[in-house]
Amino acid sequence: MAYVVDLRSDTVTKPTQAMKHAMVNSALGDDVYREDPTVNALESKLAALLGKQAALFVPSGTMANLIATMVHCNKRGSEAIVGNLSHIYKYEVGGAAHVAGVLLSTVANKPDGTFDLEELERRIRGDNIHEPITSMVAVENTHNVCGGKALPLKFLDDLGVVCKKYSLPLHMDGARLFNASEYLQVPARRVVRDCDSVSVCFSKGLSAPVGSALVGSCHFIEQARRVRKMLGGGMRQAGVLAGAALVALQEVVPQLALDHKRANILARTIEGMFLKSFSVDVENQHTNIVLVTISKDSSLTAEQVLQRLEQVCLAETQGDCKTTNDEGVIVKATEFDPKTIRFTLHREITDEDLWLAIMKITYVFKELHAAEK
Template identity: 75%
Template sequence: MAYIVDMRSDTVTKPTKAMKHAMVNSALGDDVFGEDPTVNALESKVATLLGKQAALFVPSGTMANLIAIMVHCNKRGSEAIVGRESHIFQYEQGGSAHLAGVLLHPMKNNPDGTFDLAEVESLIRGSDVHEPITSLVCIENTHNKCGGKVLPLKWLDECAALCKRHSIPLHVDGARLLNASAHLEVAPERLVRDCDTVYICFSKGLSAPVGSALAGSYHFIEQARRMRKMLGGGMRQAGVLAAAALVALEEVAPRLPLDHKRAFRLAKVIEGLFLKSFSVDVANQHTNIVLVRIAAASALSADAVLQRLEQVCLAETQGDCKTTNDEGVIVKGIPFDNKTIRLTTHNDISDEDLWLAIMKITYVFKELDAAHPF
């Protein structure tokens, strides 16, 4: 069988041995009653880590974002300003409108994940009876669709100051906030110092099987707990899951710089192939997400390239071109659009896995570049 290097996402990781041990041996209680000691310990740890008064363990990041929007935008006719490329706008099924009755006002994202703050200020509405009420600004750090970019500290400070001037809460989709912290070498608390609410994800990059934590003020978390119950996110003996998240913070979070180094190595190799069809922005490679751009003039598509990466040709190892799945290497990635491929490093990608992926990608990219000149 072919050896598979799965780089589709940092969510494909398996729990570590320490996580499995902690899950089996965790102290448990009914978390809806606030009686699960492991969940309580996790929430306390996350609140301290992020410099907030309290935190709430939830099943997913999508629910964390939805809860934040529901609590902050609690008047009918509210809107939230978000990036056009944000996870909230792109990948959460319009839940803000469908479930919370909140209008999303999308802003154009810059390549680094930021957006124009002067434009944000000009878009703030609510004084006119014809308009919705701007009740929230949401940002994403790191920014997934912009290639795992880390938002600049100066921009974060300016964004928070703008929101405070207008008394508008600022929420951070921090699914990969700890990656941002590792890249900038500053504490997570600093990244969200002036933000009202933030969530972090334990199953993206941290190898836990499931779960996120939403943090904010005592009052916010009190309201968030009500929203979690209404959405069906009230779990009972949830310490089984929280135990893995605690291990993730202690064991896996410190290893995130290794994921970043491996992603940078991969990006450098692809850049060093000097192919017309494929490019990577190495200069702005921040964290564990590598975006491979396919030249607009090329006939190649992201789907076609990914299909080839999942095929094994005997020429790769034996010099004879017959398609087989009995040996060789398969690399899995995902398409972001017709001309963009995402490859993601994570805790289950070792140096050997990376080397095998590089060999496969090099072979396939050269093959496709030669077969599709333009």
């Protein structure tokens, strides 16, 4: 048996004791009739927290983004402009095209998760009979593929000005919005100030078992409510889930800084190994996601490294790379592309887990690097 440190994603987090208690004890009603007091409490609390008029509890982040796209792009022949590395574009199964009939046009994401605003302006279409109708711009904050980067407030402010100039709704995929707010050291309402809609996930680093929410004006949320029903996302006694999400806001948001600190320690340790094959951009390490880049000159692939991290060999357990119970250590991580590995820190990773993960990663990286020479 080996001890597993699971750094694949913050979505692997399970509900806390307080969440389980809330799931059993929260007051319930039929949320499609708007009679679930726990869902209503969650929606009011989140709307107030983000400085918007209303919120809507939905089953997933993917559905939240799709609903926002369908509300903002409600004319046939609409397009939404998104980053080419955004979750909406890369990982939501093409729902905008398939379900909403919306064309996703991309602008190139920079390594910090932003994009060029002049390029955006060039891409916004005017009133031309040959072209689709630009109806939404979306950003992702923190930006997952860019390594959990919090978008700079200056960028968001400037983007807000551009969107207003063209009367374009601005949507934020804020699956990890509270990580951005923690990193920037400003309240979440400041981060989303210029956004017309925001999606927030409770089931990632916030550790709730299920659930996301959309936030915006009363008018936007009323339309979103209809679209949610159409997509089959109208849940009945959803207070069972909203109760856990309320606890997530109260109990887990204040702890996100710990995940960021641990991610920083991991990033600095990898950088401190000075191995040419593996690099981390420590200066731009913002939140709970650590990206490791495998050098182009190396023949190693992310898949090979991940496979090795999931194996335990006799030599490592004969040395120090083991738990106090003499168990070998397995580290699980995610391949972003053939040369990029993602480690994600989250509430279930303790200081001891981090230490074991660091031992294993150090052992494996040094071994693979030595074998290449």
